[in-house]
Amino acid sequence: MADTTQYTEDNIRSLDWKEHIRMRPGMYIGKLGDGSSADDGIYILLKEVLDNSIDEYVMGGGKTIEISVQGEKVIVRDYGRGIPLGKVVDVVSKMNTGGKYDTRAFKKSVGLNGVGTKAVNALSNYFRVESTRDGKSKSAEFERGELTNEEELDETSRRRGTKITFIPDDTIFKHYKFRNEYIEKMLRNYVYLNPGLTIVFNGEKYYSENGLKDLLQDNTNVDDILYPIIHLKGEDIEVAITHSKTQYSEEYHSFVNGQNTTQGGTHLAAFREAVVKTVRDFYGKNYDASDVRKSIISAISIKVMEPVFESQTKTKLGSTDMGGNLPTVRTFINDFVGTHLDNFLHKNPETAEKLQRKILQAERERKELSGIRKLAKERAKKASLHNKKLRDCRVHLGDMKKDRRLDTTLFITEGDSASGSITKSRDVNTQAVFSLRGKPLNSYGMSKKIVYENEEFNLLQAALNIEESLEDLRYNNIVIATDADVDGMHIRLLLITFFLQFFPELIKEGHLYILQTPLFRVRNKKETIYCYSETERREAVEKLKGKPEITRFKGLGEISPDEFQHFIGDDIRLEPVMLDKAMSIEKLLEFYMGKNTPDRQEFIINNLKVELDVIEEKA
Template identity: 50%
Template sequence: MAKTTYDESKILTLSALEHIRKRPGMYIGRLGNGTHVDDGIYILLKEVVDNSIDEFIMGYGSRIVIRLKESEVSVRDFGRGIPLGKVVDCVSIINTGAKYSDDVFQFSVGLNGVGTKAVNALSSHFQVTSYREGKYSTAIFEKGILIREKTGKTEEADGTEVLFTPDPELFGEYSYNEDFVISRIWSYAYLNTGLTINYNNRAYKSSNGLYDLLDKEVGTENLYSIIHYQSKQLEFALTHVTGSYGENYFSYVNGQHTNDGGTHQSAFKEGILKGINEYFKKNWAPQDVREGVVGAIAVKIKEPVFESQTKNKLSNTEIRTWIVNEVKDAIIDFLLKNTAEAEKINQKILNNEKLRKELNEVKKGARESAKKVSLNIPKLKDCKYHLGQSNAHQEACESSMIFLTEGDSASGTITKTRDVMTQAVFSLRGKIVNVFGKKKTEIYKNAELYNMMVALGIENGVEGLRYGKVIIATDADTDGFHIRNLLMTYFLTYFEDLVLSGRLYILETPLFRVRNKTQTVYCYSEKERDHATSQIRNSEVTRFKGLGEIDPKEFGQFIGEDMRLLPVSIVGMNEMHKTMEFYMGSNTPERRDFIMENLI
């Protein structure tokens, strides 16, 4: 093998913007194509809006206008506007910005001096205009390179406007999911009372902050009035809901949604436990107090420390004590003033305690009959690396995944082609039990449900999850879709927090193969099939109904680097429970009418 020369000519120094384009993951986490809520195109939008939010937080501009048309995004705020002489520097030179000055920005949400530069570098077209005191300054960039500048007089109100198009050269064929965008806009509205966000000519505004967030999420499922508290640096809202297992939290730091929680969220949970136990003069177990809790917490911190560039988890330890005490005192104050609501909480906790003891009895029997030794689980083909493995390569642990498949045929195909280091397979015997509306004891009465739970490591909560992704991999036929619904019902009924944490996915596999003697194309829709047949002469078309029909030699590519995953997300728990009732509940008149209307 020829040796390569390693000398001075091989040492490269990239400009900051070149580095962003070459290593975008370091700045925005992932590229993606818009099918996942954390894909890069949404991070770009967030970084631009965050700057406008910072202006509002500092008391300038109570309105933000966002327009999204296909791939072009525009964000206009009515804050102070970037100082006209620094417009180019602020969007193109790393470590340039006012976020470093506590006098200008006290509780910044944007990436300090990096965010807008990353948007600029990763956009095929980027334009920024600052309006300030009757003058304007515009700078236009392509792929981070300045093309031209314009200055002059204007009658526009003070503020900043940014237009950008994520670069298809980097992001490929992408599209914005309207639900993801609106969900993020609602988060901004809840966290910034008094701010109006106009998105595509519709106004979004919240008058009651996190109270409104919880009210929208739980609807009529709350057992008692939502507890809502707000001070200068802390706001929280919480309630217990009916018919829900586990506990669910929405947590934010300086307006940033911390998907993976952190010290503020754990302090919030501790404060809830201490407040309720102190008021009732009890020593209830944490799971009995918090089972069925839905809560939201937002904190403002001057120097937040996050575990990653994308700010999914807060690490500051010094904030724990004051959050615990403030939450505890606020809950005690609410209960003292609302004795009728306090009694509802008391009854909920006693019921939780009763159900837990009942569940423990069933667990004992299930464990004895299963005679579980380590992870010797039938139908599980495990992988080497697992989530939370402290003595292993962390990137491999985070990228670990488990495929939930139907039958030996499909699992055999995946098992033969999987990466044994990071990809596990759990094979279902067929259709699992419909668990909608059933107690958690059902898991311990059914070997398959039990084995699946143990394989995932979630018996005692999502904290024990053994895989970074849980992937439903069923056939693209009516039976496959039914099994998919049954599995989603299982997770949404008993392990809702696993879904809320963004760990559950559906594997998309090709429906068609279009080929001739020299060319083969796999298609995921009829539209793709029709396009392929028009491009490939004398082609033959194969329709795949089951994963087992695809040759393992072909299948490997569909669970490799270009694997297509559809994340299972929840717009709102209240709406989700209504949807589950419609599809998976007993034979409701609504569903019967729907079937009759659409049968033909």
């Protein structure tokens, strides 16, 4: 038997920079994904390139950034200072190389680790960098991080700046597709944080004059806003605050040095605390913190010297101080909000009165709910000891040290057969299953009371851990997995109604999805192809030639656990549930779930799509 304890020089393997990135992409860009989620790797690649162009703008170079995404190819062009020509290759292919290490050049930038564009380069089939400055130009081309071509021009009439072109590597990002909605949201955030900057995306201009005030205005329907947005700006800090008339939950947009910290961190905790303290001091009443913050819609952006984030993708701030000789993040935010929000409320008594009425209303509702909530918590505690609805996973979104936490998924399924198939074929580390018994209750028009009184909703809320706020959400992806028949569609609608009514920020933050399952299986003795549409079925029949066997799946329960592995593994297809900001949530729910039958009938008739696949099959 071989000696397995031998440990020699041969066991030590030194990876070069690109091998390391390609072998462990999750360390650099979070999860891979196919583009159906806003935090999928292909958007992080775009963001890493964009961050450099934004930093150029912040440092006073170039007021316009042009972006083109056509199919798989991405082009980002800025009009900043341009990369020093002698360093063009090094900056995109040598670790620990870049201007961000010289804090004089980039005081409060986002891309502080000098890894960004190197990761993009290593994870792209094709990568090209071109820099123009002082009337000269230099370009370099790479394939998966390997330099393939270098070119230098002594004289050029091109405007100064940097142009990056890349195509993500399809062996790493499988079946990927860029979704414009996610890119647009990212770009809007960039312009809100950089008033005066123009970003042109596929010919459309994005620009903001009023920063975070515009962010709240553009993301919230005007009918939902309780009082005019409070907009406060200072050195290295900007906040915008209002409350919603209809929404139960708290909603925060938080940023550090232009980076959207979707998981908050020390600055968001300090902001939530500062709002409560200032409001209590202003009214001279010791209001409950949850009553002050209930229905708040707000945004905070701060700039910190050399921030420390809790992950490579920079979604949670870990720094406790502002850098240099400045105070702690907590003191800085408390002092700013304490002074400026207090001043605003003194100068705007009408807003102060509306805010106080909202707090008192929240207090009444909380007291009415307290008895029910207590009972529900006791019930949930008993149920969680033998909760037959939830088959949990090992890793959760809050586990900061786990590199797969962004893959954490909760499948909400109907019926025992579908739940059984998913449970048997899931990844027990990151995939959990919540089983529904029949159709959930239609929660349209009901108060929060129903979430506690209805056992199924209460257990779902407990499984997600979102009663207090989204901060403790246990799964990054909440996936509704129902049959694609009439009953399955109805269950989807009832679940979406529940989330819209009580937890709309789950949808706004891009956590809710519909699982796409195949309609057909086409196979011969050598190959099996799963098809998600009539077009895919036709293509599969053509590809396999002869007379392949075609199976039509009528429901999830028909799909065996062995087959299910293909649909919820690396090749999972998810359809994100997105909100149209032009319509208020109240009106949206009223239209689909209310009693306006003639309007809805007309809508259905006008949008009816007749499926002819059964007729085609018979023909």
